[in-house]
Amino acid sequence: MEIVAWSDSLSLGISKVDEQHKRLIQMMEELDEAIRKNQGADAVEDVLTNLFNYAQAHFAVxxxxxxxxxxxEMALHELEHQRFIAKAFAFKERLGSNKPGLALELLNFLSSWVLNHIELTDKRYAKYLRDCGVS
Ligand SMILES: [Fe+2]
Structure with missing residues (x-):
C-alpha cells in the first residue's frame, strides 16, 4: 500500500492546520524510508516517537x-483523536524488537487513518471554522 501523499484536495483552507497535516504526511514518508531501508528498530522507534509527539501537538491545536x-461537534472529534492515540501507542508497544512487517502494518494504519480523518472528520470542521473567520 502506498502511503498517503499530500494533494490540494486535502487542504482545509486553514493555513496552520494544512501545514501541520503536510508535516505529518512528511513524517510518515520518513517512517516509510526508515522501515524500507532497514535502518533498524531504534531508527523506526525514533521516527515514531517524533510522529506521535507531533500528532498530539497537532490535535491540541x-x-x-x-x-x-x-x-x-468537538466532543466527537476529540474522541476520535483519543481513540487514535490509544490505538497507535498500543501498536507501537507491540513493535518491540525489529519487526519490519509489523512496522509496515503500523505505517499503513497511520496512513489510512490520517487520510480518512482529514477527508471525513477534519473537513466537517473546516467550513465551520472558516465561517468563524479562521484562515
Ligand atoms: Fe482532527
Whole structure:
C-alpha cells in the first residue's frame, strides 16, 4: 500500500492546520524510508516517537480552535483523536524488537487513518471554522 501523499484536495483552507497535516504526511514518508531501508528498530522507534509527539501537538491545536470557536461537534472529534492515540501507542508497544512487517502494518494504519480523518472528520470542521473567520 502506498502511503498517503499530500494533494490540494486535502487542504482545509486553514493555513496552520494544512501545514501541520503536510508535516505529518512528511513524517510518515520518513517512517516509510526508515522501515524500507532497514535502518533498524531504534531508527523506526525514533521516527515514531517524533510522529506521535507531533500528532498530539497537532490535535491540541485543533482542539484549542474548537473550544475557542465553540465547534458543536468537538466532543466527537476529540474522541476520535483519543481513540487514535490509544490505538497507535498500543501498536507501537507491540513493535518491540525489529519487526519490519509489523512496522509496515503500523505505517499503513497511520496512513489510512490520517487520510480518512482529514477527508471525513477534519473537513466537517473546516467550513465551520472558516465561517468563524479562521484562515
Ligand atoms: Fe482532527
Amino acid at each position: 485543533e482542539e484549542e480552535l474548537f473550544r475557542k470557536h465553540k465547534y458543536p
